[in-house]
Amino acid sequence: MSTATGEHRGSAVAESGTGSLSATGATGAVRRSRRRWYVRLRRDRTLLIMCLPALVLLGVFGYAPMLGLVMAFQDYDLYDGILHSPWVGLANFQQLFTDPGFLHAFLNTLMLFSVQLVLFFPVPIALAILLDSLLSRRLRALVQAVVTLPHFFSFVLVVTIFNQVFGGAGVLDTYLRSHGVTSPFDFMTDPGTFKFLVTSQLIWKEAGWSMIVYLAALAAISPSLHEAAAVDGAGYWRRLRHITLPGLKGITVLLLILNLGYALTFGFEQMLIQLTAVGPGAAQVITTFSYENGIVAGNYSYGAAAGLFLGVTSVILILAANKVAHLFGEDGLYRK
Amino acid sequence: MTTTSARPTQVHQAPRAPGARRLSARLLATAERPVWQERPRASTQGAKSGGIVVILLLILFPLYMIVVTSLSTQASINQAGGMVIWPHGLSFGAYQDVISGGVVDRALLISLGITAVGTAFSMVVTILAAYGMSRAGSFGHRTVLWIMMATMFFNGGIIPLFLVVSALGGYDQYWALIAPSAVSVFNIIVMRAFFANTAQDLIESARIDGASDWRILWRIVLPTSKAVTAVIALFYAVGYWNSWFNIMLFMPSDSSKWPLQMVLYDYLTQNSEMVNSAAAGFQSAAPTLALQMAVVTITIVPVLLAYPLVQKHFTKGVLLGAIKG
Numbered sequence: 225m226s227t228a229t230g231e232h233r234g235s236a237v238a239e240s241g242t243g244s245l246s247a248t249g250a251t252g253a254v255r256r257s258r259r260r261w262y263v264r265l266r267r268d269r270t271l272l273i274m275c276l277p278a279l280v281l282l283g284v285f286g287y288a289p290m291l292g293l294v295m296a297f298q299d300y301d302l303y304d305g306i307l308h309s310p311w312v313g314l315a316n317f318q319q320l321f322t323d324p325g326f327l328h329a330f331l332n333t334l335m336l337f338s339v340q341l342v343l344f345f346p347v348p349i350a351l352a353i354l355l356d357s358l359l360s361r362r363l364r365a366l367v368q369a370v371v372t373l374p375h376f377f378s379f380v381l382v383v384t385i386f387n388q389v390f391g392g393a394g395v396l397d398t399y400l401r402s403h404g405v406t407s408p409f410d411f412m413t414d415p416g417t418f419k420f421l422v423t424s425q426l427i428w429k430e431a432g433w434s435m436i437v438y439l440a441a442l443a444a445i446s447p448s449l450h451e452a453a454a455v456d457g458a459g460y461w462r463r464l465r466h467i468t469l470p471g472l473k474g475i476t477v478l479l480l481i482l483n484l485g486y487a488l489t490f491g492f493e494q495m496l497i498q499l500t501a502v503g504p505g506a507a508q509v510i511t512t513f514s515y516e517n518g519i520v521a522g523n524y525s526y527g528a529a530a531g532l533f534l535g536v537t538s539v540i541l542i543l544a545a546n547k548v549a550h551l552f553g554e555d556g557l558y559r560k
Numbered sequence: 561m562t563t564t565s566a567r568p569t570q571v572h573q574a575p576r577a578p579g580a581r582r583l584s585a586r587l588l589a590t591a592e593r594p595v596w597q598e599r600p601r602a603s604t605q606g607a608k609s610g611g612i613v614v615i616l617l618l619i620l621f622p623l624y625m626i627v628v629t630s631l632s633t634q635a636s637i638n639q640a641g642g643m644v645i646w647p648h649g650l651s652f653g654a655y656q657d658v659i660s661g662g663v664v665d666r667a668l669l670i671s672l673g674i675t676a677v678g679t680a681f682s683m684v685v686t687i688l689a690a691y692g693m694s695r696a697g698s699f700g701h702r703t704v705l706w707i708m709m710a711t712m713f714f715n716g717g718i719i720p721l722f723l724v725v726s727a728l729g730g731y732d733q734y735w736a737l738i739a740p741s742a743v744s745v746f747n748i749i750v751m752r753a754f755f756a757n758t759a760q761d762l763i764e765s766a767r768i769d770g771a772s773d774w775r776i777l778w779r780i781v782l783p784t785s786k787a788v789t790a791v792i793a794l795f796y797a798v799g800y801w802n803s804w805f806n807i808m809l810f811m812p813s814d815s816s817k818w819p820l821q822m823v824l825y826d827y828l829t830q831n832s833e834m835v836n837s838a839a840a841g842f843q844s845a846a847p848t849l850a851l852q853m854a855v856v857t858i859t860i861v862p863v864l865l866a867y868p869l870v871q872k873h874f875t876k877g878v879l880l881g882a883i884k885g
Contacts, residue, residue: 261699268699270773274692275704277685278743282711285740288724289716295723354611359593367612369871370619376863376870378802380825384856385622387828388643393849395625398642428618447594454596493805500829511718518719519809531717539714 296529309525316529325504326530329513336509337490339419340426341483347431349472352438353464368439371432379493382429386421387412412498415506422494437475445471477552485545488538510534623860630654630853637847654850664823664855670734671801671820672862678738678800683793685743690751691777705752708745722809732817736810741803747792754788755781794870801862820859827852 265272296316298309320326351371358364374382388394390411400408411421445467453463492511499507499516508516510530518527593599600608629637629644636648658664689708693701715721721740730736758781766776782789804821811817815826 264699268695268701271692271695271698272700272704274688274773274777278689278708278748279704281685281739281743282708282745284724284728285721286711286715289720290714291716292720292723293716295720351615354608357608358612363612367616369867370616372871373864373867374619376798376802376867377860378804378821380804380821380828381802381856381859384824384828385626388626388853388856389622393642395643395645398640402641432619451594451596454598460598460600496805496808497825497828515718519722524719524723528717528719531719535714535717542713 293528293532293535295525296532298525300525300528302524312525316525317533319526320529320533325508326510326513328505329508329510332506333488333490333509336419336422336495337487340423340490343420343423344426344431345480345483347427348434349438349476351431351435352442352472353468355435356439356442368432368435371435373432374429375433377429379425379429379497382425383494383497386425386428390421413501415502418498418502418506422491422498425494426491434479437479438472441472441475442468474552478549481545481549481552485542486538487541488534626853626856626860630850630857632847632850634847634850637849642849643853651850654847654854658851658854658858664820664858666816667818667820667823668858670817674734674737674819675797675800675862678742679793679797681738682742682744682747682796682800683789686748686751686792686796687777687782687789689743689748691755691773691781693748694752694755694781696756705749708748712745718809725810730810732811732814734817737803737806737819738800741799741806744796744799747795751785751788751792754785758784791870794866797866798863798870820855824855824859827855 292306295306295309297311297313298306299312299315300306300309304310355364355367358367377385390396392410392412394412397408397410411417414421449467450463453467458466488510491509492515495507495509495512496515499512504512504516511534514527514530514534516527517523517530521527625643625645628647631650631652631654632640632644632647633649633651633653636644639648640646693705695701725731725736725740730739762780763776766780771779802821804825807819807822808825811822815822818826
């Protein structure tokens, strides 16, 4: 999960070659560093030009919207724009924190996330242990190929597939009706069981993909540990408990922490797709709340205020999660 | 995956069983069990096999059912009362109707077009940025990297993005489905790590010989990074193919411009008149359910076609290296 790769390479070595050429003579230290700055810019201008397209795109679609967030403190009007809309201070946030709809969306996000975390998290680990215990390489490759496949499906597709199995005209419904059940339970629209529906969709789609990381961690456990334990008379379950699971501890803790960092932005597309079928009582999360108020209802400032709240709390969560990961001696999203 | 190669045990082909058993024998060709490992009891073996069969069925059975229904005749759909599990008779009518109906074929072409153009665009931007930041000690590369990475931690959210794109005239325009999501900073970072580790001595000597950075990138770096380039291109492609929310955001009402995912969503939520009327125009013989399942199948197939390519690179550990940094 570490993304700040390559930073640890010795950068001073490569730099010294051309840098020192310009720094000949008994010039002052300040002037030398200034010249080196200029020379290095000239030398590397092609590389910087290459970064430009990405920087422009991120500027327009990443940083400009960040600046646009000031509209959360305005009563934004489409015709006045950011520059001429009236400022309202914290009025949007006051309204937000007393809005029962927002409070509900907030609590619902936490609830859906917790259910998902508890039920989803063990599945990839169990799957990895099961797969790792297979001796046949071909069978293992086959199972791995099949279980990772749904990761590449869109959520629209996943929900459609679930609908054809569990929905009102799905295969389960048809089967139950033909066997005398007059009005079978409709999982796809029932708000009460929605949290389990969401979780099972997530497991179906992502468990196989998440498994890959654990498989790698399992492969890193030295077989000689297992061998020594087995020679000393430890059975399968004891080896699982005292060798396999401790071997997975590091990566499990890391993924758990990183997962917590994304708690509040959890499941936007998945919820939005099913919002109309299940109703906002069960499926409204903060992200969909922001979208519904801002885009659908056209209340841009209010939606942006919810979005800003979400962005700030998410950054705090992500940074805190990485901090905790570092405390556990792991690389988080970035290195310490 | 490196899991298998890390094993010290050798692979032994099981003795070939004749005839029909050959396939399963090949599939089950096992690595030799380490001497210290006990033979599992028959009940354990049974439970494990059962578990694996269930897992495979959970994923494959719904897909099978959808494909079979899309190929079914009205008679067999009536007989099944809905989704077909045991097909009676084969019919390609649904696909003929869907492909020539004007809605799905157009959406399919739009989706393919966006995926192709978007992937090409994303790859150019990503490769350039990754190479631009890959040389140790080059001027400002760390600053540029941090400017890019900051967008991974914080973004303006949906509403300001919508207003920015609208202000640029992107509403109902195809570029709005590509440009805002064209750069994945994560992909740039992964690619940069690979570039930084490829053949630095070769690059150094090329620079001494006076090769420009464009030439080094094209002639040295890209040819030695084919695997990671392929994987990242496939990730972008799958992303464009699957993207749905940006259509919802930037192109919600003009159904004549919709890509496939939006048509599928429309079918899912509205029980689509669109797909149905696509066929109704010219006296469709194919049943409605088959038409709908044909649309679902058409959405799945390109992913299935691309999948073995991605899968091939998993085995090289490309992605794991990326994930673990």
